[in-house]
Amino acid sequence: MLLDGRRTLITGASSGIGKATAIRFGAEGASVCVNYYADPEKPDADAVCAAIDPSGKRAFAFQADVGDEQQVTAMVAAVVERFGGIDVLVNNAGIEKQVATLEMPLDLWNAVLRTNLTGAFLCLREAGKHMAAAKSGVIVNMSSVHEFIPWPGFAHYCASKGGLKLLTQTVARELAPLGIRCVNVAPGAIATPINTFVLDDPEAKHTVEEEIPLGRFGQPEEIAGAVAWLASDQGDYVTGTTLVVDGGMSTYPKFI
Numbered sequence: 001m002l003l004d005g006r007r008t009l010i011t012g013a014s015s016g017i018g019k020a021t022a023i024r025f026g027a028e029g030a031s032v033c034v035n036y037y038a039d040p041e042k043p044d045a046d047a048v049c050a051a052i053d054p055s056g057k058r059a060f061a062f063q064a065d066v067g068d069e070q071q072v073t074a075m076v077a078a079v080v081e082r083f084g085g086i087d088v089l090v091n092n093a094g095i096e097k098q099v100a101t102l103e104m105p106l107d108l109w110n111a112v113l114r115t116n117l118t119g120a121f122l123c124l125r126e127a128g129k130h131m132a133a134a135k136s137g138v139i140v141n142m143s144s145v146h147e148f149i150p151w152p153g154f155a156h157y158c159a160s161k162g163g164l165k166l167l168t169q170t171v172a173r174e175l176a177p178l179g180i181r182c183v184n185v186a187p188g189a190i191a192t193p194i195n196t197f198v199l200d201d202p203e204a205k206h207t208v209e210e211e212i213p214l215g216r217f218g219q220p221e222e223i224a225g226a227v228a229w230l231a232s233d234q235g236d237y238v239t240g241t242t243l244v245v246d247g248g249m250s251t252y253p254k255f256i
């Protein structure tokens with residue numbers, strides 16, 4: 001098993017890539033704190049915990065808004081209290097909503113940056129303190145191909161993911177001497193609830209598929225496998241970089 005005995009925290013783990021990653025981590029022997037945002041997601045988070053370990057020893061759900069400093073501090077403290085430490089943090093929580101830049105309300109801009117970028121910072125700062133004391137740890141940030149591919153209508157989202165790229169590289173340099181790795185995973189188009197607006201529209205779905213050399217959306221489990229490998233000792237020499245898992249989308253197949 002890749003992650004036997006690892007004590008892990010995965011944000012936004014009640015659905016999509018976070019959920020698949022939590023279940024994969026559980027199957028690889030890890031203990032998992034399944035973070036979720038708000039009450040409506042609680043049943044899904046509880047179901048993820050039950051899938052990992054019906055006895056409840058190796059999994060618990062924790063509600064926290066990753067953009068809220070106090071809630072993040074409380075969440076990391078709960079992980080350390082429950083599991084005795086924290087070995088792996090997966091900053092997965094993220095939101096997106098299409099709006100033309102010239103019509104984008106400041107509130108929406110702030111909300112996306114707050115969850116996708118500030119949330120990752122707060123969680124890695126708090127978890128990183130414990131990892132630094134233990135002189136070991138891995139931080140995996142869920143980025144996107146949009147950390148380098150511009151995406152009209154998603155300036156806030158692209159800014160957050162572009163920010164994650166240099167956040168990760170900088171943190172990787174700062175924390176390497178402390179035995180901590182920091183890596184990004186950049187998924188392309190994955191069949192998760194965040195993409196319902198495209199998956200439910202056959203024409204839009206086809207347009208996206210044409211942008212992917214492998215010709216299909218990825219599955220959340222295909223991202224989870226990459227995260228599990230990076231978080232394990234197998235990924236020991238990987239830090240400060242981005243692993244792209246996108247079916248070839250970033251080769252720009254529509255560019256002639």
Ligand code: BGC
Pocket residue numbers: 096143144145146187188189190194195
């Ligand atoms: C977004 C998806 C999008 C994909 C490829 C991801 O980061 O969350 O909505 O389909 O990038 O464009």
